[in-house]
Each structure stands twice: as structure tokens, then as C-alpha cells.
Amino acid sequence: MTFLSRRGALALGAGVVAGAAGLALPRGSSAAGAPAAPHAPARLHGAPAARTATHATFTPWTVAMPVPPVLQPVQTSGGVDVYRLPLQAATTEILPGSPTAVRTFGGGFVGPTIRARTGRPVRVAFENRLDVPANVHLHGGHTPAASDGYPMDLIQPGGSRVYDYPNQQRGATLWYHDHSHHTEAENVYLGLHGFYLVDDDAETYLGLPGGAYDVPIALRDANVDETGKLVFNLFEDLDGRPAVLANGKAQPYFPVAARKYRFRLLNSSNERELKLHVESGGQTGQLVQIASDGGLLPAPVPRTEVVIGSAERTEVVVDFAKYPVGSQVLLVDAAAGPLVRFDVVRRAVDGSRVPDRLRPLPALPTPAVTRDVSMSFDLSGELPVGMMDGKPFDANRVDFTVKRGSTEIWRVTNGDGAIGANHTFHLHQTSFRVLDRGGNPLRPDDAGLKDTVQVAPGETVRLQATFNDYLGKYMFHCHFLEHSSLGMMAQLEVVA
Ligand code: C2O
Ligand code: CU
Ligand code: CU
Numbered sequence: 001m002t003f004l005s006r007r008g009a010l011a012l013g014a015g016v017v018a019g020a021a022g023l024a025l026p027r028g029s030s031a032a033g034a035p036a037a038p039h040a041p042a043r044l045h046g047a048p049a050a051r052t053a054t055h056a057t058f059t060p061w062t063v064a065m066p067v068p069p070v071l072q073p074v075q076t077s078g079g080v081d082v083y084r085l086p087l088q089a090a091t092t093e094i095l096p097g098s099p100t101a102v103r104t105f106g107g108g109f110v111g112p113t114i115r116a117r118t119g120r121p122v123r124v125a126f127e128n129r130l131d132v133p134a135n136v137h138l139h140g141g142h143t144p145a146a147s148d149g150y151p152m153d154l155i156q157p158g159g160s161r162v163y164d165y166p167n168q169q170r171g172a173t174l175w176y177h178d179h180s181h182h183t184e185a186e187n188v189y190l191g192l193h194g195f196y197l198v199d200d201d202a203e204t205y206l207g208l209p210g211g212a213y214d215v216p217i218a219l220r221d222a223n224v225d226e227t228g229k230l231v232f233n234l235f236e237d238l239d240g241r242p243a244v245l246a247n248g249k250a251q252p253y254f255p256v257a258a259r260k261y262r263f264r265l266l267n268s269s270n271e272r273e274l275k276l277h278v279e280s281g282g283q284t285g286q287l288v289q290i291a292s293d294g295g296l297l298p299a300p301v302p303r304t305e306v307v308i309g310s311a312e313r314t315e316v317v318v319d320f321a322k323y324p325v326g327s328q329v330l331l332v333d334a335a336a337g338p339l340v341r342f343d344v345v346r347r348a349v350d351g352s353r354v355p356d357r358l359r360p361l362p363a364l365p366t367p368a369v370t371r372d373v374s375m376s377f378d379l380s381g382e383l384p385v386g387m388m389d390g391k392p393f394d395a396n397r398v399d400f401t402v403k404r405g406s407t408e409i410w411r412v413t414n415g416d417g418a419i420g421a422n423h424t425f426h427l428h429q430t431s432f433r434v435l436d437r438g439g440n441p442l443r444p445d446d447a448g449l450k451d452t453v454q455v456a457p458g459e460t461v462r463l464q465a466t467f468n469d470y471l472g473k474y475m476f477h478c479h480f481l482e483h484s485s486l487g488m489m490a491q492l493e494v495v496a
Helices: 002-009 184-189 480-483
Strands: 083-093 098-105 111-117 120-130 138-139 160-165 172-177 193-199 214-223 243-246 252-258 260-267 275-279 288-291 294-305 306-308 313-319 329-335 337-348 367-377 384-387 400-403 405-415 423-427 433-437 452-455 462-464 472-478 489-495
Touching: 083 243, 098 111, 098 489, 111 120, 172 184, 172 260, 172 313, 184 480, 193 214, 193 260, 243 337, 260 275, 275 288, 306 313, 367 423, 384 472, 384 480, 384 489, 400 405, 405 423, 405 452, 423 462, 452 462, 472 480
Parallel strands: 083 120, 111 193, 214 260, 252 337, 367 405, 400 489
Antiparallel strands: 083 098, 120 160, 138 172, 172 193, 214 243, 260 313, 275 306, 275 329, 288 294, 288 313, 329 337, 367 384, 405 462, 423 452, 423 472, 433 462, 472 489
């Protein structure tokens, strides 16, 4: 395995990154003598020393942030939207002027956006033109098991496979990504992900900003070396992936009209947490949060900062009418610095609104079962092993059997308090509500219907989920994809 040879170089503290001009460098991340950054155990920190001084340099704010194009169906008859989407190698420019080889859906670094409607099924034929096996999981999808991207169920190079998405779920920002076991971290990092937006009628009537004013933004960190290569190391740290890209570009600008925009923010980083705010001329602006992973909140929530863990989604409305034409408004991450510069370039009539009430959450049924789940590392061997409940993933073992229709409470513990490793917990097939965080208060970012949640070192988060409709095997895992690659994943089986 490739990471064996790097083992000798995995020393903590190698990550002092040269001050490359314009690159978004993390502040407060681990360096020698400093406390380990909390997103991975210390032994996963550090990186080959030879790499650390070779990040590319570039001038920020020279390219526009692209919005991934909406994929057009090849057929819409019979009430089903049918799409074709190849997995293919492509070249992109992450940094202006240097070509970067990436793995993509349909050639886009951030694949095309699939727009679905509640109740109208989508079928996608994925053809794997890559030279590695891969598959596709619809994250946040309420999906039959055969189409869920089971990690051992791969599309071989040259092969293809059809996935069916019934879209029997509320409007929400979902995303699709590779889920091939042991290689998901590398595949997603190298580009295999895109947005899948479910719209529903109830939402349409609210009058929220739509069309060109409804903008998905995928934010993820990256290590781009001086040749433009997107470098993947299974054992990486915050210093090792200093550039945080917005829709595949480092520090792009985005022209906006002086009106309200809906931004669908996805943290597609493998591990990095994002703490985001907007500011202009040093003044922090307002974000109005309207949705989380599973769609609209009951009511809009004014925020000054939103915190988004790996794979989580947060939707905010930003009203640029507050800023004079000619202003620049930065989207800033507390650690990495400015990520996107919104340039207010014109006035506009704004017919959109953010109503006081958005959408009530479904009632919480009475739970019948309580389970305990823990995420942790076994660091006793030569290589770290990721574990759920003390065991690494085994496709031949069903960890939990869940009765269809049942409501359960899961107590999810981050068992790595001693080494200070963060984890995020993700459950397939259904969404959950976060009930409490042990002795700690709920975080504002726990609101709404969730499918992924951050669990701090030593913390226990209580969730409630109902398992409806589909039978079969579904995954639950840490969504730090390096951790799931190393085994921090398990499966449940829904039975009749
Ligand atoms: Cu985003 Cu199991 O995946
Ligand atoms: Cu998922
Ligand atoms: Cu983890």
C-alpha cells in the first residue's frame, strides 16, 4: 500500500508551510510544540517534509468562481428523468495557469449539478471511464440499497451501472460522491463529487431567492504543489492542505447584484472544519441560515458565523443590498482566511423574500430502541485502524439489525478523547435530529434535519432517526474520508 513507504516521514510538526503568496494558510493549526489540530490523531499528522515547501503560489482574485452547470436529462418520458454521467479523467486549472489532473463526473471539477423534484424519480447511468474502480453514493438521499453506492459494490473501469433515486423526500441540498472502500478519500479528494438538489413545491412557494440567485458552493481543502499537481496523502494534516477551494478554484471572485442570494454551502473537504462568516471593510455581515443537511429549518436563523463539518451542508441567505455597488464582500474561514470575494457590481430589483416561517420539522415519533456507537482509532499497530464500536469495517458483518419503520435513539461517542481526534458521524438512508450533546449544549449548527454531525473528542451526541421504506444494508461511518478508508465504518440492515 502506498502509505507504507511514507510511514517514516509521518512526524508531527513537519507542517510548517512556506508563506506562499496568496494561498489561504490555516492559522492555529499544528506545528512543532503546538497542540495537535483536533481533526485527526497526532499520529495521522505531519507529512513528508519534502512536500511542505512546495505548495504552488498564485495571485488571488483573478478567476471567477464557476457555478457547476445543471446536467440535462437525456430522457424525461414516463415521469422519470434519465441522465448519463461518465466518471472520467480531466484536466482543470485550480490555480490560474497550471493544469491539474483530476478525477471527475462529466469532466467538471465539482461535477454537474443534478436538479431533482420531490416525488419525481431520477435515474442516472454512470459509466466508469477512469482507470480505477469507483462507485456513487447520493449523500442525504433516501435511496434503495441497490442504488446507495455500497462500498464493495464497484463500477469497474469500462463498466457502467444505473442508479435509481426515487426522491421521496423533502427539498434539500444533497451531494453525490464516490464511496469505494479504502479509496473513497482519494477519489473524492481528486474530484469525484457534485451537487444533487431536491426541490419541492412547498419550498418553491416561499419565494426564496432562486434561479441565478440560488448558488451552490462546494468548499474543500487541497494540496496543490508547484507543478499544479493535486497531491493526495492518506495521512495529511491541516497544514498539508492549505488551499480551500470554492467550486474548484482557489480564492475566486464572484460578481453579484445588490440583492438577496441563497448560498448552498457544502463542506466537501475530507476532514477540515469550516467556520464561515462574511465581512466587508472589516465589518462582519449577517448570514441568515435557512436550511441544514435535510432542508429548510422551521424559521430563518440570523447567524454571524456558521460552522460546517466535513460533508455537512448549511444554506444561508446573504443580502447584498446592504452594500453599495462597488463593494467587496469576503466569505472568510476563521482558519484559512478569505475564500471567495463577492463583488457587488450592479443594482437589482429583488422580488425574493425570506419568510418568518419556512417549514416545520416532522414530529418526533416515540423511540423504541436505543443504541450506542463509538468512533475511535486503534493506534497500537504499525498503521492506525479506524473502528466503529471497537471493530474495523467488515462487509461480511451486519453490525445492527433495524426493523423497518422503527424510530431509534443512537448515542454516538467520539472515543478518541485521549488523542484529541475529531470525527463526524454520518448515517445513510434517513435523516436524524440531534437531541443533545451529553453535558454540552446543542450547537446552532445542529438544527434541522441532519445526516452528518460533528462529534468532538470525548463527546457523546444523541440522535433520533426513523428508518422507513427501504430494506437492505446501509452504511454509517465517520465522514472524515481518511478515517472511513481506514475502517471507521459499519453497516446496519433494515429488515421487514
Ligand atoms: Cu457522504 Cu457514506 O457518505
Ligand atoms: Cu451518505
Ligand atoms: Cu473520524
